[in-house]
Amino acid sequence: MSLPQPDLPEPAHPAVDSMLSRKFGREVANYFSGSPLNRVSFLRPDHAFLSQALKHPDASFLLFNKLEPLLKSPTEIAYAKFADIQPIIGDDPYAKSEEDVIKEYNSATYVPQLIFLGIDERKEGFAYKDRYKGQPYFAVDVSPKGLVTEAAEALIKSCQAKGLEFSKGRMHMSLPAQEAAIYAEARHLLDWNARNPYCAACGYQTLSINAGFKRTCPPKDVAPSVQNSERPPCATRTGVSNLCFPRTDPTVIMAVVSADGQRMLLGRQKRWPKYWYSTLAGFLEPAESVEEAVRREVWEESGIYLGRVVIHSTQPWPYPANLMIGAIGQAIPGGEEINLGHDAELEDAKWFTADEVREALQVGTSGLGEDAGPGYKEGGLRVPPKTAIANQLMEAVVAGFASGAPMI
Amino acid sequence: MSLPQPDLPEPAHPAVDSMLSRKFGREVANYFSGSPLNRVSFLRPDHAFLSQALKHPDASFLLFNKLEPLLKSPTEIAYAKFADIQPIIGDDPYAKSEEDVIKEYNSATYVPQLIFLGIDERKEGFAYKDRYKGQPYFAVDVSPKGLVTEAAEALIKSCQAKGLEFSKGRMHMSLPAQEAAIYAEARHLLDWNARNPYCAACGYQTLSINAGFKRTCPPKDVAPSVQNSERPPCATRTGVSNLCFPRTDPTVIMAVVSADGQRMLLGRQKRWPKYWYSTLAGFLEPAESVEEAVRREVWEESGIYLGRVVIHSTQPWPYPANLMIGAIGQAIPGGEEINLGHDAELEDAKWFTADEVREALQVGTSGLGEDAGPGYKEGGLRVPPKTAIANQLMEAVVAGFASGAPMI
Structure with a gap:
């Protein structure tokens, strides 16, 4: 069973014709909503899940260059495969636990932003613990930057050689509704991560965790240029702070x-x-x-x-x-x-x-x-x-x- | 005419009995909503307005010590007058234009947070340009800090001598609904300002402007300890950035x-x-x-x-x-x-x-x-x-x- 979509063809679900809907009419699903993905948000801290989803042959990757999405045409997203982006994100950015990733934080290293968007439960193939099944979707920032500049430029060129394009302009309103919703999730999160490299509570650089849905202010920074690897205390490290979570x-x-x-x-x-x-x-x-x-x-x-x-x-x-x-x-x-x-x-x-x-x-x-x-x-x-x-x-x-x- | 309140006594407005309300029943105004204040948000950048409102004898100030509000009792806010807080905020923090305040930014100076909450249009007295009339409300952070430590401690003592208290505990759900709404506005904004002293885009300290409803990343910092008063470029200075505005x-x-x-x-x-x-x-x-x-x-x-x-x-x-x-x-x-x-x-x-x-x-x-x-x-x-x-x-x-x- 997958999460109901209000834009499923009629008859959607018998309940849609029940009392609420008779009084209110069918739910209006506005553009950019109606995503086919189940975000399984509770699995984001689970690096074993993320790692398996990432490397599964069905995994689909939506690529962005400076917030511009890779499209086949104005009405179609061009999805990449793991092999395409491996030169940029490495063999497995989810190999280690979050705890270890935070411990080894090095502000001098550029880590391309990777977002786990969810699984499309309509498609079989990938399964985790035999309970969460569907095609995994990710978004990746392939902007040429830091040590990945060369690999990113090569990937961008090979995409362009296939006739694909990183679509300029801000609005992508010609995509079909469900594709638009996937794109919207990816864009919102890539933008939030890119826009918030520093901690608003203490001014130090932060690190993306939780598959792109959280930023944390690590207590240590092992970058060689940093004189004292222990950072001062930060308010976001005690209790839960909204500063660590995406803003809407x-x-x-x-x-x-x-x-x-x-x-x-x-x-x-x-x-x-x-x-x-x-x-x-x-x-x-x-x-x-x-x-x-x-x-x-x-x-x-x-x-x-x-x-x-x-x-x-x-x-x-x-x-x-x-x-x-x-x-x-x-x-x-x-x-x-x-x-x-x-x-x-x-x-x-x-x-x-x-x-x-x-x-x-x-x-x-x-x-x-x-x-x-x-x-x-x-x-x-x-x-x-x-x-x-x-x-x-x-x-x-x-x-x-x-x-x-x-x-x- | 003042902005309609859904919790006004019956009959509120004839329109409330119109088609929408007949179908939906009366609007449910939940606790912490239903503020009696008109925020006149468009006047916040107008330092002449703020200055006149601040110094008007009717102006009422809700005081907070470390986010704890000054109360007469669990059901009544204790409002202060301008004379009470003058030793903390100075003669007129709104004397200069915002432009000048930004130009003279000095990160070494502690400026107590002051918020303009709005005007209560039910009460006559203060008027601006003969159009915006009502009792002005402000919130002030009187936590003992920096150069205001002594003055703040004296104010806190004098409040306590009058039997008033900075109410401990996070929830203030025993206030009457309209007072609760004023308190909620003040608390949300004081907390946001206190929680975001640094710019998430560049890591430098920010400055409160727009009567407490905006934070800006000044291009210069004249603090004597700062080696180069010109700061590097910051993304929040080009165009409008949500990082400058309160988060909800x-x-x-x-x-x-x-x-x-x-x-x-x-x-x-x-x-x-x-x-x-x-x-x-x-x-x-x-x-x-x-x-x-x-x-x-x-x-x-x-x-x-x-x-x-x-x-x-x-x-x-x-x-x-x-x-x-x-x-x-x-x-x-x-x-x-x-x-x-x-x-x-x-x-x-x-x-x-x-x-x-x-x-x-x-x-x-x-x-x-x-x-x-x-x-x-x-x-x-x-x-x-x-x-x-x-x-x-x-x-x-x-x-x-x-x-x-x-x-x-």
Whole structure:
């Protein structure tokens, strides 16, 4: 049995037609979610597991050069095999226990970042302790650096000779949903590791452990250039510190409806194409509930006062480390006057009718850099594509999210 | 007009009785949310605003000594006035622009952490540009340290002489809800600043700016002991880096119901009192949606396979920096067998009937360190108190969250 996926073809599971789903409709699985991998996170400290998974002939490796993924085409990831990356990561980076790896920490050595992403339980082959079965997936940073420069450059060249490419640009929104989710996990973790080489508590360099899901501040550093191999005490070594674990920044994104439910508020930034609007969004702040963050952001950016806020769905967003929490909020009567003068983030904000939004969802969607579709008429509203949670929130409101009847 | 509060007395706002609220019931405002303060976050870089708010006679200061808040009693915060803390923070820490403060950065100087929390718009008095009006709230770290040691010790003594106390222990769950929300904001930010004195990108010391909501890695350090006042380049200085902003860790917490909706899964940790169970919970991982994280955590900890997941409400949790995202998930038929052998976090997990949970919510709630209430009979289920989102999730399921009819 594998972890259920909301995007499995119908009929997914009988329970999906149960009380919750009848009331809420099918779960919206936003782009970058819906990974087919079971992360078996509890096996990450187990170097014997990692070592076997790594060297299994089925193991698949997603390669990144400076955070750019190796692709066959804009719609297909190019996976490598263990033999391809062995010159870069060595015969077995998981040969030793974590304890020993920490003891032997040497800040002068460059260790290419390796991430264990999970196992795809739909594919047989690899098995651990006869319980955890599936195709293992890893991500590897093959950027030419330190002692691996030569090997990495050779690998990159051989990939290019096969017609593969490390895809430039930040967004990879043309991958199929499940591939996009695997890529998102890899990118988020490679970025977090690359972005945090030093300990924020003590300023010393840290070391990646737990298959790429943890960084630790080793008590010793045996690098020859270091005068005293014993490091001073560090707060992250006593108890559990969040500094050692990957960071994910919660953001709120919200479809705002008028008090009478007839209109939807959308805003636009200056750098966006003409006629393009989207839902408002912003970072959740310390000690805010999501509902409070939604009310604050909407007021700060548009001057609108919201009453009730309902959470709709969520979307991982690996640029670099966000969790987008999608909500629908309703203005209070008398609180609908737009004021862009508080926080000057938006160039414009406007109330749109249901018909305007409905038409835009049909003919005016596209990526930010793309042209609107063939049905679009100049001057009409343009909105984000289906891969954006903003689009899903607009769709939900127009379709009458959770109400049985249209909201607007 | 001030930002709406979900816990205002009835009738709150007419919109609260509109379509969304009729379908969803009133919004659940969990403990530590529901702050009465408008953070006016966009004014934080404005040192003229901060300076006026700081020195206004209405300004109220929440004092912390090593993260312990100054209280009058377990149910009341003791606020100080500007004159009380002037010996510690100086005449006006906001006299200079942020630009100048960064230019003059000196890593050898200890600057007590000061946080601008927001303005309470219900109280008249202070006004900025005739638009932002209300009583200003700040938090200050008065721990005896560096050059302020003497002044801080004197302040602490004078507080104690008045019968006030820096409250030991981590949890302050007996404060009224709105005070708890103010305390939570202060604690989260003081902790984040204290926990992150160094830059994770380059290892150099950082400086608090934006009224305590940002840390920056200054390009120069004029401390006399520093050989070269120009620092090397740092990645956080080009573009916007999340490392400069407070961290909030999203966690998921979920009431799990059986496929037929008749039972609820609860688990217990070894260190909890006998008969005490709660909902399962865990950290969201990189590039997971909340719905995926809920399914993963429930499977890892209990072996149960979930289908549909619905988000219920959220709770800020300032120990040290969590956002608890509360959800309700439903097991798929055939996926209800408990297996504690994957991730060994729980001592036990068990299916309970609606009646068992209902009774526990009536007679078996209490804080972890407290005795169960008078109606509790030894051997009955014990569960967390109303201040915990776990309790609210159980209540929601028993009351038939969003279904019109009981879920279990």
